[in-house]
Amino acid sequence: MMRVDVMSLEDVQKALAADTIHLVDVREPHEFAAGHIPGALNMPLSAFDPAGLPTDKPVVLSCRSGARTLQGLEMAQAAGRADVHTHFQGSMNAWLAAGLPVEK
Numbered sequence: 001m002m003r004v005d006v007m008s009l010e011d012v013q014k015a016l017a018a019d020t021i022h023l024v025d026v027r028e029p030h031e032f033a034a035g036h037i038p039g040a041l042n043m044p045l046s047a048f049d050p051a052g053l054p055t056d057k058p059v060v061l062s063c064r065s066g067a068r069t070l071q072g073l074e075m076a077q078a079a080g081r082a083d084v085h086t087h088f089q090g091s092m093n094a095w096l097a098a099g100l101p102v103e104k
Contacts, residue, residue, distance in 0.1 A: 002074055003085040007060055009094045012037075015060070022054045023088070025062045026072045035102035037062065037095055045072055050079040062088040 007015070015021040016039050025032055025040040032042040043052065045068050053059050053076065061069035061084070069087035076084035088094075096102070 002077055003082070004070065004073060005086040006089045007086055009088075009090060009098055012060065012062075012088050013100070019057075021058050021060045022056075023060050023062055024053065024072075025092075026068050027063050027092070031064065033104065035092075035096075035104050037092070038101060038103045045075075048072055048075055050076040050081045050084065053081060053084060055083070058086065059084045060086045060088055062091045064092045066091045066093075 012023065016023060023037060023040040025036050025042050026045040026048060027042070028044045028046060029042060036042065040062060061072045063069050066087060066089050069091060073085060073087060
């Protein structure tokens with residue numbers, strides 16, 4: 001059974017500010033280039049390689065709405081990355097709705 005933990009917008013903001021997570025955006029490169037959460041790493045789901053995920057801090061997956069993050073979590077855990085189990089609920093949609101800054 002897949003493990004799924006959820007981080008809220010506020011929790012993601014705090015963790016990024018404290019540099020205690022890697023936020024990995026699984027959207028495609030053109031989506032990421034159009035605007036992403038500052039500090040996020042891009043690892044598109046179409047070329048997703050769980051072995052390439054960082055291991056020094058917890059990984060939190062992000063996408064546009066949160067749906068693709070679940071696919072990424074499933075792929076990571078199926079590949080043996082039991083440490084990858086957290087997704088940012090609402091992802092970019094929640095970030096933008098809160099009026100937070102994006103990088104391009």
